[in-house]
Amino acid sequence: MILAFQIGFLDISWKDVLDILLVTFLLAQVYKLMKGSVAIKVFVGFLSIYLIYLVVNALQMELLSTILGQFMGVGVLAVIILFQQEIRKFLLLVGRTNIFEEGNLIKNLRFWTQNGKTKRANITPIVEAVKSLAGSNTGALIVLSEDSPLKFYAESGDAMDSLLSKRLLLAIFNKYSPLHDGAVIVHKDRIVAARCILPVTERDVPAQYGLRHRAGLGMSENTETFIIVVSEETGQISAMQNGETMHNISAQELRRQINKYLNEPKELKKEKEKKEKEKEISSEVEVKEEVA
Numbered sequence: 324m325i326l327a328f329q330i331g332f333l334d335i336s337w338k339d340v341l342d343i344l345l346v347t348f349l350l351a352q353v354y355k356l357m358k359g360s361v362a363i364k365v366f367v368g369f370l371s372i373y374l375i376y377l378v379v380n381a382l383q384m385e386l387l388s389t390i391l392g393q394f395m396g397v398g399v400l401a402v403i404i405l406f407q408q409e410i411r412k413f414l415l416l417v418g419r420t421n422i423f424e425e426g427n428l429i430k431n432l433r434f435w436t437q438n439g440k441t442k443r444a445n446i447t448p449i450v451e452a453v454k455s456l457a458g459s460n461t462g463a464l465i466v467l468s469e470d471s472p473l474k475f476y477a478e479s480g481d482a483m484d485s486l487l488s489k490r491l492l493l494a495i496f497n498k499y500s501p502l503h504d505g506a507v508i509v510h511k512d513r514i515v516a517a518r519c520i521l522p523v524t525e526r527d528v529p530a531q532y533g534l535r536h537r538a539g540l541g542m543s544e545n546t547e548t549f550i551i552v553v554s555e556e557t558g559q560i561s562a563m564q565n566g567e568t569m570h571n572i573s574a575q576e577l578r579r580q581i582n583k584y585l586n587e588p589k590e591l592k593k594e595k596e597k598k599e600k601e602k603e604i605s606s607e608v609e610v611k612e613e614v615a
């Protein structure tokens with residue numbers, strides 16, 4: 324074996340380096356694909372347990388490594404069952420994208436290096452378009468995603484990758500446009516796709532909510548996105564985030580809420596998640612106490 328270098332008692336060969344690089348590339352691709360959806364939290368959790376399992380195994384801690392080993396065995400099955408839809412979409416995506424096709428490898432690499440550099444969304448075209456659509460009772464469903472282009476959901480519609488503009492949004496949602504059905508996904512300053520299918524909420528919602536509102540709410544439960552719905556029936560504007568609906572808001576309020584969503588620092592988001600978890604735990608404890 325040709326040695327590359329040695330770290331303490333570890334002999335690292337070029338094959339190991341290549342192995343590590345490939346695994347890193349694969350994990351980063353999976354992360355990029357799932358970024359912004361709830362699946363990523365399960366993925367990171369599972370990965371952490373797997374890393375602990377590897378360390379525990381290397382340290383030959385028999386009992387813990389047996390328990391974690393059992394968990395990993397069942398866990399893989401549980402993940403496959405829980406995320407069968409996502410896995411299916413992922414495999415379809417992989418099957419359809421040949422990275423060695425002409426220009427594809429370069430495009431992928433460029434996407435990698437430029438991903439963080441895409442300009443932030445200019446919210447004026449969005450607010451102006453929503454105001455116009457509401458004024459003419461034209462139904463619309465717009466998903467704003469700050470973190471990721473939501474490839475899984477974008478795949479269900481027609482890819483666009485166009486610069487965001489008021490006129491383009493109006494053209495898409497025009498009743499006679501072949502693209503008006505479904506949702507538009509906006510990531511940073513680009514319209515990623517139109518005609519996308521979103522997950523519909525399974526919660527009990529007010530009777531006046533039809534499929535458009537249910538899909539918006541479902542999306543907000545499943546992803547860290549901001550969703551705007553314009554009702555075709557009433558022309559009212561609603562916004563959804565984290566499974567909560569802001570019903571019948573003005574264009575001004577919409578602008579304020581989008582700004583809040585785009586400017587919310589990551590730490591604040593994490594703190595909010597922590598508080599929600601604490602709330603969940605305390606309500607579970609309360610229920611248990613009541614039962615006892």
Ligand SMILES: Nc1ncnc2c1ncn2[C@@H]1O[C@H](COP(=O)(O)OP(=O)(O)OP(=O)(O)O)[C@@H](O)[C@H]1O
Nearest residue numbers: 462504505506520521533534535536538554555556
């Ligand atoms: N799962 C979905 N994902 C994305 N868009 C959807 C989905 N389901 C329905 N829609 C969109 O919603 C439209 C139907 O809206 P529907 O009238 O049922 O909703 P609504 O909430 O009552 O809204 P409105 O007030 O506009 O009537 C469809 O034409 C389609 O464009």
